[in-house]
Amino acid sequence: MKLITAVVKPHRLDEIKEALQAFGVHGLTVTEASGYGRQRGHTEVYRGAEYTVDLVPKIRIEVLAEDDDAEQLIEVVVKAARTGKIGDGKVWSLPVDTAVRVRTGERGPDAL
């Protein structure tokens, strides 16, 4: 199994969710995150004082996938998240040892 993590622009969340549903993904986890990459931050002005805000709001999406589906799933996420502008984010995957469905105790791919 693989854990696919995507840190992307918040306003792309709906597109990504729909694309994943169309692909057949049954569940995902979303957290609000903040950070920066090449986009860096932005400038805000308060009573004339300019502040550089380093950390930009992002959404982190986590999905567990079977090994065979992982590559394709990453492509789905990347396609749905892309706007072509700087700051679109990153997607990566990690191997996962085990997963358990809490209610039934099913393990491995059955738990997805």
Next chain:
Amino acid sequence: MAPAVMLAAADAPKLSSANTGFMLICSALVMLMTPGLAFFYGGMVRVKSTLNMLMMSFISLGIITILWVLYGFSMAFGSDHGSLVGWTSDFVGFGGIGKTDLWPGYTIPVFVFAVFQMMFAIITPALISGALADRVKFTAWSLFVVLWATIVYFPVAHWVWGTGGWAFDLGVIDFAGGTAVHINAGAAALGVILVIGKRVGFKKDPMRPHSLPLVMLGAGLLWFGWFGFNAGSWLGNDDGVGPLMFVNTQIATAAAMLAWLGYEKVRHGACTTLGAASGAVAGLVAITPSGGAVSPLGAIAVGAVAGVLCAMAVGLKYRFGYDDSLDVVGVHMVGGVIGSLLIGLFASGKGQSDVKGLFYGGGLDQFWKQCAGVFAVLAYSLVASAVLAFLIDKAIGMRVPEDEEISGIDRAEHAETAYDFSGAGGGAAGVLAAHAATQSKQSKKVDA
């Protein structure tokens, strides 16, 4: 004899239900300004010191109310002693005031005048708190409020408004508190911050307002309450001066908000909500001393000048390196000075008195009187407040320890946090907190 007595009785003002009702409503409006100020300031600080900022204003509602009843009203509005301070023993504890006794020369009971002025005494120390954000011990602040009111506010209110006070006798015009409230509080803020120093990370860390919606809410409440503050200061509506003040309050505030936003748009490229709120408050401050003396067009001028100059003044703290955290000096002191001095130029002679300013053919007479009032109050408040802060710092320490300031004054001083970001909230958090409190007591013992 008899006809003379009857004549005197007919001439003496009688209690007016209309004016009394109006003044009670105005008192409630001015009371609402202090919570409004708490939100205006509270939204401007970072999350970790929101509650402390709110409490610095709210504690004034407690402390000053009691001081005012015990001796404050007597010091400010009692019989004059040496043009410097008042004292009437009947006013002590409000003990000798009958419920139908009228304030001399007016149609409202003494109680009504006393409670109206009480609200002014409450908000003035609260105004200072904005400059001291994030870093002052709550006990030190509370002690400062007691001493500052006693040594600075009560006497200065007497100078400016008390019969026999030197500024009052000189003819300094301060309709509703440009000098006694705003310059006084702004100069005090400057005096205190010069003693206690900057916040950790000033000019280095971003210190963004954590909630601009709260700032806007607070500014709205201030604007609303300010009608009571200003229009009520004439203590009745029988000659139309109070209503003129009401109208000018709205006009100058609108002009100042637009002026601040215009300055910002040109200088920084955006009209900000903080700019709108700050501009409105700058306009309210500037029209406070002047609204009874200027015409409606004059009010536009006063507001516009205050809006632009205060927008420029708030940048000075970065140049000179004093941490006027929420711009009490830049908005209240500068706005108060502008409003007070502009009376000398824009007094129309058709408002509260026939005094005319320079632009209405009155020469510079009134301008010099305004200067005397402004700079005397500014200097006295600045020096006295700095000395008070210095003494309190020596006695019990003004500032919280640096680690507590960094981790957040709310938790350190009030054992609370403003917002629950966990989502879990509820019971489990309560148990943990109780446990943590016990532990921190133990660790303090170990430290000692």
